[in-house]
Structures are given as C-alpha cells and as structure tokens.
Amino acid sequence: MANPFSVIVWSKQGCHYCEEVKQFLKEKQVDYQTIDVTNHDDRRDILEAKYGIRHVPVVEIGQDGIYKSVIDFGIQHVEKALVPFLSTKTN
Template identity: 55%
Template sequence: MTKSLDIIIWSKQGCSYCEEIKAYLQERHISYKTVDVTSNDNFRDILDIKYGVRHVPVVEIGSSETGIYRAVTAIGLEHLQKALAVNLPSYA
C-alpha cells in the first residue's frame, strides 16, 4: 500500500523564496499546507528545535500516518527538486 505524502511549507509574508516554492508546487499540482510564521515567533522556535534553523522557507515532506518528516532547510528551488525526486519521482 502506498502511503500519501504531506508537504508543509513554513513561510512568511513577503518572502520571495517562499512564493517561488509555492508556485513551483502549484504548477505541478502538488498539494501542500502552509504554516505562516509572519507574526508568530513561537513557530520559529519550533523550527529551531526541530531543524536548527529559524529562517523560512522550510519544506517538510513526510507522512502524518507515520509522523516521519524530512525537511528541506536549504534556500533554493534545486534543494526542493532533489527532495521531490526522491519522494515523488513522477513530479521531479
């Protein structure tokens, strides 16, 4: 049985890198959820604890069924493309 993947984008308003990632996923009809950190530093604290970063975008790819997520924390679309190629080969 194939498990569905969830994609979560941690972003903030006015972030051009965040918008680039969202546009890339939308063009490929890949659904995602967004966590907006714009006015909530507590969310940045969560990123710091989980991944050691406070910047956005951070893209989590994983499964709510298993609770296992891998994060793309490096800035640049090429890092997301590599992660998608591993997790969603038909979309790369």
Template identity: 45%
Template sequence: MNKKVNVVVWEKQDCPYCEEVKRYLTDNGFEYRTVDISRHEALREVLLIKYGVDDVPVVEIGFGNRFDAVTEMGIPKLEKTIRHYRMSN
C-alpha cells in the same frame, strides 16, 4: 499501495523565496499546507528546535511518521527530496 505525500511550507509574509517554493509545488501538482511564522513568532523557536534554522522557507515532505525538511534556499534540493519520496511511494 500509493501513499499520499504530505507537504508543509513554513513561510512568512513578503518572502519571495516562499512564493517561489509554493509556485513550484502548485505547478507540479502538489497540495500543501502552510504555517505562517509572521503571525506566530513563537513558531521560529519550533523551527530552531526541529531543524536548527529560524528562517523560511522550510518545506517538510513525507508520509506516515517520516518527514524530511528542506531548509536550503532554491528549488534543486526541493526537487531532489520530492524525487526521493515519489520513488519511495
């Protein structure tokens, strides 16, 4: 059974790293949802509680009830996490 990988990009306006991540996901055929923390400042607290960070981009990747978050800048960690989920699928 092929499970759909869910992707959520936590972002803010005028964030070049956020745009880089979204471009990478789009170029590689991933659909994703976005959460804009610049519109809802309280969402920074959510990131802090969930992942110990309060800046973006944060990319949540998973399926079912299992999600991992990529909180490191740059594409290599994102690629590694995506590969893991594709192999698990």
C-alpha cells in the same frame, strides 16, 4: 497501498523565496499546507528547536510520520527531495 505523502511549507508574508517554492509546488501539482510564521515567534521557536534555524522557507516532505526537511535555499533542493515521492504518485 501507501498513504499519500504530505508537504508542509513554513513561510512568512512578503518572502519572495517562499512564494517561489509554493509556485513550484503548484506547477508540479503537489498539494501542500502552509504554516505562516509572520508575527508568530512561537512558530519560529519550533523551527529553531527542530532544525536550529529561524528562517523560512522550510519545506517538510513526508509520509507515514517520517519527514525530510529542506532548509537549504534553492528550488533544486526541494525538487530533489520530492523525487522519491513524485515517482510513486498516482494521478
């Protein structure tokens, strides 16, 4: 059996779109971890090194150490990236 997938949401306080992403994941019953970049420029430096951006939200979805990142705005991008994982998710 495959390891469960994980989701990481890079966000900041007061970010409306970040909250929309988290609400969407809750509605889909997808557990996630949050990395808050509020007042943490070092965390934004990580985003810049990994993806060439400093904005949030960034959603990382992966399994077994292989992650796909969603850096585009729009819930549809998160939903599309989740499809392969949700189709194998068992409740």
